[in-house]
Amino acid sequence: MKIPGVRWPWLLGGVLAVLVAAIAGLAFGPVSLPPGGVAVELLDLIPGVNLHSGLSERDAAILLQLRLPRVVLALLAGAMLALAGGCYQGAFRNPLADPYLLGAAAGAGLAVTAVVALRGADLGALPPSVPLAAFAGALIAVALTYLLGVGGRDRSPASLILAGVAVSAFLAAGQTYLMQRNADDIRAIYSWLLGRLATNGWHEVRLLLPYAVVTTVVVLALRRELDVLSVGDDEASGLGLHPQRSRFILIAAASLGTAAAVSVSGLIGFVGIVVPHIVRMLAGGSYRAILPLSMLFGAAFLALADLAGRTFAAPAEIPIGVVTAFVGGPFFVLVLRSAKRVIT
Amino acid sequence: MSAIVVRDLHVTLGKAPILRGVDLTVSAGEWVAVIGPNGAGKSTLLRAIGGLLPSSGAVSLLGTPVERLRRRARARTVATVAQSPVVPPGMSVFDYVLLGRTPFVSLLGRESFADLEAVRALLERLDLTGFGDRELDTLSGGERQRAFLARALAQEPSLLLLDEPTSALDIGHQQEVLELVDTLRRDQGLTVLATMHDLSIAGGYADRLVLLAEGRVVAAGTPREVLTEEILSRFYRAKVRVVDGVDGPLVVPVRSVSADWPSGS
Numbered sequence: 102m103k104i105p106g107v108r109w110p111w112l113l114g115g116v117l118a119v120l121v122a123a124i125a126g127l128a129f130g131p132v133s134l135p136p137g138g139v140a141v142e143l144l145d146l147i148p149g150v151n152l153h154s155g156l157s158e159r160d161a162a163i164l165l166q167l168r169l170p171r172v173v174l175a176l177l178a179g180a181m182l183a184l185a186g187g188c189y190q191g192a193f194r195n196p197l198a199d200p201y202l203l204g205a206a207a208g209a210g211l212a213v214t215a216v217v218a219l220r221g222a223d224l225g226a227l228p229p230s231v232p233l234a235a236f237a238g239a240l241i242a243v244a245l246t247y248l249l250g251v252g253g254r255d256r257s258p259a260s261l262i263l264a265g266v267a268v269s270a271f272l273a274a275g276q277t278y279l280m281q282r283n284a285d286d287i288r289a290i291y292s293w294l295l296g297r298l299a300t301n302g303w304h305e306v307r308l309l310l311p312y313a314v315v316t317t318v319v320v321l322a323l324r325r326e327l328d329v330l331s332v333g334d335d336e337a338s339g340l341g342l343h344p345q346r347s348r349f350i351l352i353a354a355a356s357l358g359t360a361a362a363v364s365v366s367g368l369i370g371f372v373g374i375v376v377p378h379i380v381r382m383l384a385g386g387s388y389r390a391i392l393p394l395s396m397l398f399g400a401a402f403l404a405l406a407d408l409a410g411r412t413f414a415a416p417a418e419i420p421i422g423v424v425t426a427f428v429g430g431p432f433f434v435l436v437l438r439s440a441k442r443v444i445t
Numbered sequence: 446m447s448a449i450v451v452r453d454l455h456v457t458l459g460k461a462p463i464l465r466g467v468d469l470t471v472s473a474g475e476w477v478a479v480i481g482p483n484g485a486g487k488s489t490l491l492r493a494i495g496g497l498l499p500s501s502g503a504v505s506l507l508g509t510p511v512e513r514l515r516r517r518a519r520a521r522t523v524a525t526v527a528q529s530p531v532v533p534p535g536m537s538v539f540d541y542v543l544l545g546r547t548p549f550v551s552l553l554g555r556e557s558f559a560d561l562e563a564v565r566a567l568l569e570r571l572d573l574t575g576f577g578d579r580e581l582d583t584l585s586g587g588e589r590q591r592a593f594l595a596r597a598l599a600q601e602p603s604l605l606l607l608d609e610p611t612s613a614l615d616i617g618h619q620q621e622v623l624e625l626v627d628t629l630r631r632d633q634g635l636t637v638l639a640t641m642h643d644l645s646i647a648g649g650y651a652d653r654l655v656l657l658a659e660g661r662v663v664a665a666g667t668p669r670e671v672l673t674e675e676i677l678s679r680f681y682r683a684k685v686r687v688v689d690g691v692d693g694p695l696v697v698p699v700r701s702v703s704a705d706w707p708s709g710s
Contacts, residue, residue, distance in 0.1 A: 196534075325547075325555065328533075329544055331531070331533035331536065332530065332533060335497055336525075336530060339495055339496075339497060339520060339523075339524070340544060340545065341516045341521075341548035342516070342547060343516060381535060385537060386534055386535020386537075386580070
């Protein structure tokens, strides 16, 4: 039976993309591991399954202790950023909305910088409360962008984004100021700002995971309401929805996911706009299809981007935010050009 | 029982008073058309009756003040087709009509099999069966209007509010849509309140007409009572002749009133 919003072929494709990206991310690097062995070693992790991958002890340690946490972190951060982007696009009814363009990421980034600079927290071992501070920063930033961009007379998609750019610039200035005041941390903060997926064991994954779960549960539970919101507040209200309330919950959830991702991986741009748009082109305009698929393809996208960043200039690493900007920047221009056609 | 009762409705948007004491009663199963010049407050009246504007107890639907209805209950009572509904980019016709089932879907739930069946039946009823997988924004004007109607009917309302349901359609599609509404009204016992632009067409389909001007009801009654040269020239500032047609009076604009047209009033 056809279930509304479920696109089985694309769902399978998304799962496959995640698996391929994960195995590629685990197999390639300074030391190449056989992808088959990697896959077997992963299956071996499942309780009750006992397989021998043929990997040496050293290779297994590289795989499980160095690469696996990093790939899992990339998958989680990618899923969060893409989910948040899709959710913002629906809640704002704006195809250009994205965690970065709305200022949410900058707000979260400023909050994390403040914690690091003022409280002396170590970026490599952030306390679990940091994502909450980042969440507050992201919410304030989005609220500002919303007030500046939607409150005025010009309600075009671009005006919201221009407001987001202004808010981001303002927050970035605050961040630069904090960094200059604390020259000791400047290098660490700067490398984190560019987006980084460096891991310290499973610490980052443990930090992100609970918030990622909350965001995913809330947004996916309400994904039907995003479709209802797409007909506008008046008609959504006529259909029995409380549009402002739904929008607030969805924006808060997306901001939480953004904040948690920013806390552990810095500012990684464009995932939230590139992935949902490609998914929309492939699987249609219903958010019930877009959101779960965006999570899968966002996860795969960021794991592959991380792989590219690690391998293209090896042994040096290209910051992942630079890789996603290389791909996402031109794509964003395409979206911008077609946005006039998309929005009514 | 009266389906819609409006008593002394005042609506002010910003600082501008839009409706200044409107009274209106629509009986169950009736088709009433709201007519009036541009800016008379027709759309605002429809929005207030649909519960989308605060009306401080002035509007009752099936005996209950609209503000006392919970949102979902209200959405199962009254459905509105806006003048130019938002067409969500990329949404399929099936998914769009399915949005009409929102008041029946629990908060975090998804549509039941019965909901999907209801949509399928509606698509068939409204001659849209082959369009389910098409994207709404690829449909022609008449097909789209049927999809809007289908979404409203998916709410299983007793009251259907239509804001200029045919303003974007050519004359053939106007007739097609209005005949469809009339058939649905008879089959399902719907009450229809529609704002309408074309006076002759309004008179041909509605049981009664309500003429709104500057936020007040200035004339109400059967088409023959409301569509008179005297009333129309006064409230529309229009030069018209009213002639007898098969389904009611026909309003014909003329350039010069002195022409010796046969007068129907």
